[in-house]
Amino acid sequence: MNYDVIITCAVTGAGDAAGKHPELPKSPKEIANAAIEAAKAGAAVAHIHVRDPLTGAAGRKLEWYTEAVERIRSSSTDVIINLTSGMGGDFVPHPDNPSRGGAGTDMATPSERLEHVQKLLPEICTLDVGTQNYSDTAYISTPKMLREMAKIIQSCGVKPEIEVFELGQVWFAKQLIKEGLIDAPPLFQLCMGIPWTAEANTENMLAIRNMLPDDAIWAGFGIARMQMPMVAQAMILGGNVRVGLEDNLYLERGVLASNGQLVERAVEIIERLGGKILTPSETRKKLGLENSAKL
Secondary structure, three states: OOOEEOEEEEOOOOOOOOOOOOOOOOOHHHHHHHHHHHHHHOOOEEEEOEEOOOOOOEEOOHHHHHHHHHHHHOOOOOOEEEEOOOOOEEEOEOOOOOOOEOOOOEEOOHHHHOHHHHHHOOOEEEEEOOOEEEOOEEEOOOHHHHHHHHHHHHHHOOEEEEEEOOHHHHHHHHHHHHOOOOOOOOEEEEEEOOOOOOOOOHHHHHHHHHHOOOOOEEEEEEOHHHHHHHHHHHHHOOOEEEEOOOOOOEEEOOEEOOHHHHHHHHHHHHHHOOOEEOOHHHHHHHHOOOOOOOO
């Protein structure tokens, strides 16, 4: 059981959700405001993707990241910024020639995937340590790519949040640690219920947790209706939690949520289980972060 809980809020994500929720943050200003709202509700960490402000489609333009990060850093909150590095790995085989990427493909080099991290130096960025099916597409990160990305992240002094979706990805993450490419203590995020990876249930979360290194700090989340059950489950199994509109659009059946409302619901669950919500300052101490909140 973990009684000192870090809440991460994933405020917008990269999924095709812009048409499903009219208030989903899309512009850098909206994304920054969502991160600030989440922090005021109790989140210590804001996990950030960016989107095309006009269409709402997921993107990775440096200018969008820059504006969002600068707005957060100039605000009154000291929320920890966690930037995704997961964009640039989407492959959709062309229907006439599967050796080529078709519509929806977005493949980038390790350096390109981390351009914004190298420029903006967040305290945390994600590292998705595997290749897997995502709905009807494939996400590709080869071991060679991931070793290069881990080296870049390490050289920047940024802490990687190792996102794992399957047991084998924990195995590879431990190999990166063994090779000295990830510094102690490692930080893991257990991503549950994303089609077609590990389902969001107790057995899978427990199995993945049991494979983590002894000194690992970890969090876990579920998507859609399993978001709040996995808040309780992660805490009970000794982890931290993540909520937000990236993973779930609803506060309850038929009621669209805001990021602040989802954080407030997580706070309620944690406190009812006897837990304490860690502040950004307390979280920095727990994670051993080096970069300051306001660069």
